Amino acid sequence: MTNHLFSSALTVGAGCAFSLEPPPCPAAEAALRRLTAGNASYLAHEHNTAKLTDLIRLQTAQEGQHPYAVVVCCADSRVPPEHIFQAGIGELFVIRNAGNLVTGSVLASVEYAVCHLHVPLVLILGHRGCGAVASALTHHGEGAPEEAALNEWIARVARGIGRVHSPREAELKNLESALAGLGESPALRKLTAEGKLGVAGGMYELRTGSVTLLREQI
Ligand SMILES: [Zn+2]
Numbered sequence: 001m002t003n004h005l006f007s008s009a010l011t012v013g014a015g016c017a018f019s020l021e022p023p024p025c026p027a028a029e030a031a032l033r034r035l036t037a038g039n040a041s042y043l044a045h046e047h048n049t050a051k052l053t054d055l056i057r058l059q060t061a062q063e064g065q066h067p068y069a070v071v072v073c074c075a076d077s078r079v080p081p082e083h084i085f086q087a088g089i090g091e092l093f094v095i096r097n098a099g100n101l102v103t104g105s106v107l108a109s110v111e112y113a114v115c116h117l118h119v120p121l122v123l124i125l126g127h128r129g130c131g132a133v134a135s136a137l138t139h140h141g142e143g144a145p146e147e148a149a150l151n152e153w154i155a156r157v158a159r160g161i162g163r164v165h166s167p168r169e170a171e172l173k174n175l176e177s178a179l180a181g182l183g184e185s186p187a188l189r190k191l192t193a194e195g196k197l198g199v200a201g202g203m204y205e206l207r208t209g210s211v212t213l214l215r216e217q218i
């Protein structure tokens with residue numbers, strides 16, 4: 001798995017919507033176009049224009065879910081994926097935690113969505129101004145002793161970031177680590193090799209609402 005293309009495109013694409021190569025999987029490509037359109041709509045509207053009706057609730061309850069993308073993103077309340085991509089009920093399979101890490105439980109949920117719901121695209125969505133990344137940079141998981149779980153989590157973020165010092169660089173490294181984590185799954189590797197799954201990394205700008213995205217195959 002190479003991160004070179006990923007890093008350079010994120011730098012080049014900063015400030016615009018999406019900047020990416022087309023994925024090898026047509027269904028993933030369609031999902032990326034849908035996310036692109038959704039983010040453009042989000043930037044143009046002050047409300048979510050997606051389907052949030054009684055009818056769609058009833059339909060999805062009776063017929064099951066058929067989301068078009070998995071989104072792994074930070075739990076930060078300023079990063080609401082359904083709004084950012086103007087998605088309605090049953091459209092996005094969202095997995096969140098502080099710092100958008102790909103842990104074993106996250107990978108299990110991704111495998112479920114991809115292998116059993118046949119979702120063709122996985123997007124890891126990092127964001128600027130991430131508190132988990134900032135904490136990893138400054139405290140390295142050495143916080144108050146009674147917050148053992150949080151300290152362990154932040155130490156994990158710090159390990160993924162490695163030896164970088166600026167927040168912007170660290171946010172990119174954190175995203176790269178999460179993408180690399182997807183490669184731990186043989187099932188995901190197989191599906192991407194077969195052209196049945198696309199994997200993308202994106203960076204959300206808190207101030208503007210725009211997402212800069214690059215696909216990366218695992
Ligand atoms: Zn965050």
